[in-house]
Amino acid sequence: MQIEWINLMPELIIFGIAIAVLLGEMYFSTNAKRFLGILSLLGIVAALFSLTSLYGVEATEFMGMFSIDLTATVLKGILLVTTALVVLATSRSRMTIGEGEFYSMMLFSVLGTMFMASANDLIMLFIALELTVLPAYILVGSKKTAGSAEAALKYFLLGLVASVILLYGMSLVYGLTGQTNFTAIANALAGQAIQPLLLVGMVMIVVGLGFKVAAVPFHFWAPDVYEGAPVPVASFLAVGPKAGGFAALIHFFPVALAVAAPIWAGLFAILAVLSMLLGNLAALAQTQVRRLLGYSAVAHTGYLLVGLAVADSFGYTSLIFYFLVYSLAALGSFLVILATTERGLGENVTDFAGLYKRAPMLALAMAIFLFSLVGIPPLAGFMGKVYLFSAAVQGDLIWLAVIGVLNSVVSFGYYVTVIRQMYFVNPPTNEGLPVSKPLYLSIVLIMAAVVFLGVYPSAFLSIINL
């Protein structure tokens, strides 16, 4: 078996850095540990560089288990960029665990997600998925408070159940086809009538992965985890593991289960509607900002699933674009919360009162992120929705597009509560809220990206050939 190691370079770099950072935590002096964040950042940047050389490469490694293609490369790119921003933003934060532990756990999780994005085999997919979520469980529980422990336990138990269901579904598919490779499964199924057992297996896989991306009705962990986890962890969770879940969905269903496309597409359409509706309605009732964003994340899973419900390549690429614009805005808003909580502000919506005066840049950034999440032009979220709903309309799912746009009106109902506090209410004190430089830089970069991608989306779209 010949392996082109160069094709695995990004993964190898992340793996190496994750180990190095973990060792650094053990052997470095307290002073030197401060540089572990910078080391992680450099590692991610190096991985990004090696990833760019893979742009346009189509190959498979490990006897077809690991596939390198445009979708995988772009999703890895998004993942690495957002992770780099998280690392940059948290490099001066006070951690609940050692810096090295924090960053290495995060990097291991990223590594798992990268493998998920490239997985072309059921076994590879499952192992990668576990590698993604296990460090995430640890990170969620890393704050030694009841809330953090509760969130971690909930995340772990529900995640475990999801994994088991997923595994059972996979075993059914394997039992029917005798194959674990996605392409081989597709070949085995081609031309045959769809058996009921295959549908059972398919539904179980949908349920298992639905848990991972927090689609309704498998979303219960999301608000608790977003609320209970330490803030730096929550910002990472908003982007990292979710990317893996969607990467798996985009790879597995269209390739392996192409024969049953209308069935799973319909299933995803239903999940999309439920997630949008319930996510948005539940968010309306929230007064805790992170919980609110947790439900908004559920709603956005719904929007993203529209891309899968369309079930064609235009749908998937639109999904990837929307994932990028969503994760930027979601990450940005979590980082603003990180910045305010680091200065001792609470996490209720009312704690944002008069933020425009105390931290004008943070307030502006937050407003831009929230407006982008609603999908107001000329911000990136708007272009993302244009593409996603274009895909829906083209795929004869106008009703889904209608539900989608109406939901964005509903979503304004809760995002506005934060905006209103920030701009319409006077602050309790006029005391400024200084922000550490790396965190500030990270927020400003994301804000610039959200505006830039809204005005000039082709910068990204040309990469994914849209």
Add this chain to the structure above:
Amino acid sequence: MDYPILSIIVFLPLLGALLLQFVPREKANLIRGIALITTLAGLALGIPILTDFTAGQSAMQFVEKQVWVPGLGISYYLGLDGLSMPLFLLTLVLTVISVLASWSIKERVRQYFSLLLLLEVGMLGTFVALDLILFYVFWELVLIPMFFIIGIWGGENRNYAALKFFLYTLAGSVLMLVGILALYFTSGLNTFDMVQLMQSGYKHYLSTFIFATFFLGFAVKVPMWPFHTWLPDAHVQAPTAGSVLLAGILLKMGTYAFVRIIMQIMPGEFVRFAPYIAVLAAISIVYGAYAALSQSDLKKLVAYSSVSHMGYVMLGLASLTQISINGAVLQMVNHGLITGMLFLLVGYIYERTHTRDIAKLGGLSIKIPILGGMFIFAALASLGLPFLSGFVGEFLVLLGSYQVYKVYTILGVLTLALGAFYLLRAVQNAFYGMPPASMEDFKDMSGREFISLIPLVALIVVFGVYPKPLLQYIDPAVSAVLQMIRGS
């Protein structure tokens, strides 16, 4: 024209807004000055538009076209014709006036003027955009600044009014996005280019659905009964400049979009639904006037009268005759001038009296004779006194609509009398008679306020006596619209 004049005018205010961010926020006068200079520069740049515009040419002028998002065939496409040019210039004029009217804003001055300039970008862009997505971007861009202007500098109930304004307009317009996308995929042209879509003679079984989504988006904006309920709240709570621009420009965006998009891209659907639109227009006319009749708040009275006047515009459009559409477009401009002036005056009066309750006012023409005189002038223009511009537009509308909808036209004529009644009654109660003893003395109009009103007075008189220069731009564009309607 070898430089992109439209882009320069549209984005100049954005530049001004960015510049403001570098001015220390305590320097209120410098901030106001920069805002004023920016809007004045925009107005000055508008002069070559007026002089170089070729009247009678139905094709778009000052065209700029650039690929924007190649993947979806979205282009950055700007241009003006006889329909949009008057509204474009009206926007330039009214924003200068709004800046002057906002001198009395004392809190968060820098934020305020930044938002006002941003609002101008959205308004100007809406009238020049010739690509549907670009149009939608500008259309929605207007929402955010207006939301903040009402929500931060508005009256007591600003929170509610701002949210209601935003949600209503957003709900109306998001469906339009689906409509635009459906149009894109069903036209088979793979373009959002409005001009190309207009010429394509679009027909598809989804036409009715697309029409419905557009109709909803625009009807909320106009607003037509029964989609009007956001308007009284937003107008009354908004600060003076906000009301001026809401009434003067934002409502026109709705009626303009009816002509530009529905009538020109899907004329067949418009003809089919015109009778229903006419019913809603007639209800708006009567309802708005009756609602205005029962208001004791001067600003609310003007707000409801807007619903009525916009009803005339819609009736003119729905009648589909050359005269009535000419009248409707003319009335868009005139209503912008007249209602803008009324809101301006209500704002100036309120700054002095701190009440808008007609019952508590009285004898204002004794206390503040110039301001009072101006208000009476604007009220007369609004009720349609001949030789003032309000008359011409509504007269043409009714003249044209009589051939098609006799009953509605008669209702419209009768409502004109009603309009005269409530306006004159308000004038009588608030401006004539003796001032209540409790009323203190106020200063009459300041120089700044006077300057802000003069252009409006001049234009109202000029267009009232001699509307031909305006009509010579509008008429050929209307002919082009009607040609499409007949071709459908």
